[in-house]
Amino acid sequence: MHTETKDEMQEKILDAALKRFTHYGASKTTMNEIADDLHCSKASLYYYFPDKNAMHMAVLERIAEAYFQEMEKETQQVKSASKALNNIIEIRRIFVSKFCRLEIFKILQDGNSFFYAGMIKAKKREIEIHTEIIKAGIASGEFKVKHPAKAAELLVQSLMGLRFSVPDHFRNDADLNEEQFAQVIEKQKQLLEIFIKGMKA
Amino acid sequence: MHTETKDEMQEKILDAALKRFTHYGASKTTMNEIADDLHCSKASLYYYFPDKNAMHMAVLERIAEAYFQEMEKETQQVKSASKALNNIIEIRRIFVSKFCRLEIFKILQDGNSFFYAGMIKAKKREIEIHTEIIKAGIASGEFKVKHPAKAAELLVQSLMGLRFSVPDHFRNDADLNEEQFAQVIEKQKQLLEIFIKGMKA
DNA sequence: TTTTGACCTTGAAACTAAAAAAGTCAAAAA
DNA sequence: TTTTTGACTTTTTTAGTTTCAAGGTCAAAA
Numbered sequence: 168m169h170t171e172t173k174d175e176m177q178e179k180i181l182d183a184a185l186k187r188f189t190h191y192g193a194s195k196t197t198m199n200e201i202a203d204d205l206h207c208s209k210a211s212l213y214y215y216f217p218d219k220n221a222m223h224m225a226v227l228e229r230i231a232e233a234y235f236q237e238m239e240k241e242t243q244q245v246k247s248a249s250k251a252l253n254n255i256i257e258i259r260r261i262f263v264s265k266f267c268r269l270e271i272f273k274i275l276q277d278g279n280s281f282f283y284a285g286m287i288k289a290k291k292r293e294i295e296i297h298t299e300i301i302k303a304g305i306a307s308g309e310f311k312v313k314h315p316a317k318a319a320e321l322l323v324q325s326l327m328g329l330r331f332s333v334p335d336h337f338r339n340d341a342d343l344n345e346e347q348f349a350q351v352i353e354k355q356k357q358l359l360e361i362f363i364k365g366m367k368a
Numbered sequence: 369m370h371t372e373t374k375d376e377m378q379e380k381i382l383d384a385a386l387k388r389f390t391h392y393g394a395s396k397t398t399m400n401e402i403a404d405d406l407h408c409s410k411a412s413l414y415y416y417f418p419d420k421n422a423m424h425m426a427v428l429e430r431i432a433e434a435y436f437q438e439m440e441k442e443t444q445q446v447k448s449a450s451k452a453l454n455n456i457i458e459i460r461r462i463f464v465s466k467f468c469r470l471e472i473f474k475i476l477q478d479g480n481s482f483f484y485a486g487m488i489k490a491k492k493r494e495i496e497i498h499t500e501i502i503k504a505g506i507a508s509g510e511f512k513v514k515h516p517a518k519a520a521e522l523l524v525q526s527l528m529g530l531r532f533s534v535p536d537h538f539r540n541d542a543d544l545n546e547e548q549f550a551q552v553i554e555k556q557k558q559l560l561e562i563f564i565k566g567m568k569a
Numbered sequence: 570t571t572t573t574g575a576c577c578t579t580g581a582a583a584c585t586a587a588a589a590a591a592g593t594c595a596a597a598a599a
Numbered sequence: 600t601t602t603t604t605g606a607c608t609t610t611t612t613t614a615g616t617t618t619c620a621a622g623g624t625c626a627a628a629a
Contacts, residue, residue: 176571197621208573210624219622272538286538321558328529337473337487340541357522364569365562377602398590409604414592572629579622584615591610598603 177215177225179205184226188269193223195270223274224281231289234262238296248304249363255297256326256359260352267342294320301366310366322362326355378416378426380406385427389470394424424475425482432490435463439497449505450564456498457527457560461553468543495521502567511567523563527556 183204187196198219202209216222237258245251274282297319304310312318333354334347343351384405388397399420403410417423438459446452475483498520505511513519534555535548544552 173570198623199621209622210573211571213623214571283538287536290536317558318562321555321562324530324533324555325526325559328531328533329525330529331532332525332529335488335491337484340539354522354525357518358526361519361522361566362562363566365564365566368565368569374601399592400590410591411593411604412602415602420591570629573625573627575625575627577622577624580619581621582617582619584617586616587612587614589610589612591608593608594604594606596604596606599601 173215180212180215180222181226181229184222185230185269188226189266190268192268192270192273193226194273220279220281224285227271227274227282227285230266231285234258235289235292235296237262238293242296242299242303245300245303245307248300248307248309251300251303252297252322252359252363253356255300256352256355264348270342272340290323294323297323304366310363311368312366318366322359325358325362329354329358374416381413381416381423382427382430385423386431386470389427390467391469393469393471393474394427395471395474421480421482425486428472428475428483428486431467432486435459436490436493436497438463439494443497443500443504446501446504446508449501449508449510452501452504453498453523453560453564454557456501457553457556465549468549471543473541491524495524498524505567511564512569513567519567523560526559526563530555530559 180201183201184196187201187204198209198212202212205211212222216225238255241251241254241258294316298316301310301312301315301319301322305312305315330343330351333351334343381402384402385397388402388405399410399413403413406412413423417426439456442452442455442459495517499517502511502513502516502520502523506513506516531544531552534552535544
């Protein structure tokens, strides 16, 4: 490894880890495999990250950051709030289809409180983004909503819930195939449409 | 057992089974326990039901029938479609809080196709009931919807999905505590409100 | 300061034995 | 003839154990 800074090496490790994760799933990837990919020893990995979990979290935070940044770009200069909300669904669709293979929920081993806290935070941020858009919609006269934050929370939760209720499996931990995923997206768009009508009234 | 007909005895078995299920959960109930409650032998149970699974299904079908009948009563003589949809949420709330302890989803052992088919059927029936109410709402001029069946499907799936997306656990198989359950119901009512507004537009 | 081989520790499969529950049946009872 | 049952076999679950790969540590080397 001929990197200049500690940070650079951490980034390289995260790159290698993410590559493995998206190909084979995070739970099937070992520290040795990542080390081998980088032509370094496993012990080196532990010089940059305290443990496997911290590395997993770093990978997750990185992709989450890209996700939210793309979303927040959408909240800047909103021409139409309706359009912005639709775009958000599309952003989420692309994000999920890109990273679904890393089996994010298999990492959540028994009450990992860091992961849990991170998910809560992500949820909040997603709702905040929706709140901003709805507020913009109110400002432009597009929507008539009393409590934008409440409406945003409800919208996000309703859209998210469809991921579990639309597919006909009753083992809700299983992940979705292409067709099921497409159906969920379609239903999300339909719900958003009627939800928007509801916010206009 | 001094019952007159085979049917009566089957009913008694179903009564005893349901009692056990709601107290201790279906997965924790053995055929011997049910037999003991009835002061009969386990072999007798097998005279009336081919196997444990068939008995489970019979119990499920019975409570499902009561559930749907109460719902269908709501579709008769609808004064206000909005009110009817709200009442349905209340019916479901009471039903779930009454039967949540029987741990219905632990029965679904690996690909039980009968259970699966039953759930699909129940889902359809629930959507049909909502379709009827929405159609009534259209007839009375309360709603303006092009495809009542599609709207009903979307509404039911959206409401159902909240059960998974509102609680902050990410192990979505766990069942809900009192507070989480109350939050889900509250969110369902909020969503219904805005969904109704959307159908009026 | 960074890297590493050698080493230790842990946790999750893979097996196993024992226990419990499911399911069967010929004979008895009604 | 229909229903019930005790005694039985088979299947599933559970608890305990072994084993091994993967996680994690450290003193020495680069």
